[in-house]
Amino acid sequence: MRLFVTLTLLLLPLSGTPAAEVRVKDITDVEGVRQNQLVGYGLVVGLNNTGDKLDNAVFTRESLVGMLERLGVNTRDQITKLSTKNVAAVMVTADLPPFARTGSRIDIAVSALGDATNLTGGTLLVTPLLAADGEVYAVAQGALTTDAIAVKGSASSVVRGVPTGGRIANGATVEREIRFSFADQSALRLSLRNPDLTTAHRIAAVVNRSFAGTAAVLDPRTISVNFGGRDPLDMMERIGEMRVQPDTSAKVVVDEASGTIVMGANVRISTVAIAQGNLTVRVTETPEVSQPNPFAGGRTTVVPRTDIQIDDGQNRKLGVLNTGVTLRDLVTGLNALGVSPRDMISILQAIKAAGALQADLEVR
Incomplete structure (x- = not known):
């Protein structure tokens, strides 16, 4: 039996390739401008x-x-006789985007709460949507779609997708606003989505070139911007379009379940020797049927036939990676050793254990 593992190797980016500059608004969030669940x-x-x-x-x-x-129909005395299966209790969730105004529409997700088997074709009745403070911020209602197929027969059934969950596009109306105004602020903070002190200083530097003395780095995630009497909206629009080159930490991310490896451009390897070999045993059973001639008086029997093949990886060689090799050198060296996809993860873990991988190794 042979085990095959699929490996996807993403090089982001290769050594020698300059990192692209990105807009400030693509890598930062404005503190206070956020969605609410x-x-x-x-x-x-x-x-x-x-x-x-x-x-x-x-x-x-x-x-x-x-x-x-509530609709004027009294069924309390007949509650034990209710047996309809056309109703389902559901949980409704939505994200209230920033700057959503009263009367605007937002999408909602609907999920079965009880033992309903399919919500296709159903209609959600008026449902208040609450935030963490217990206040109603939107009201949902409408016909939902599940994008699922569920067909059942006497002997078999086919289900594609999840029929117990669906969505309603523009299914809720915003009833309460979350107030936030740039005009009321004398200063704001930009929050980096990927905290990095070098990137934060680069953002502050590019902002100060256009608006002298307005930006300061508070920590690896936060950059404070003082408007200093300028128009806040105009200033934030211009800052958002400014471009910087973000810095990235040296990290290798490994997903063992899917065989995926992602390595950053700053990954470096100290001098290390690598030898890689496998022992692969493949056992194939091909039983044959032995049947006697007619009237011979014998019995039909099954004769086992077993074929065993062994690959000990004896053609694999020992390779040396010199100190300071780049990501491209590492990949080229491992490929030169004939490393199979399923062994790449083990080799990286061994290099890290030897102290030769100058990067963080994150295994998921």
């Missing part, structure tokens, strides 16, 4: 006998009775 509990109706079983989902039954009572 909303959540709500509601009912989906109109399902084709694929909703919650009311005997099992007590919360669905109580919600249904409460909704009908």
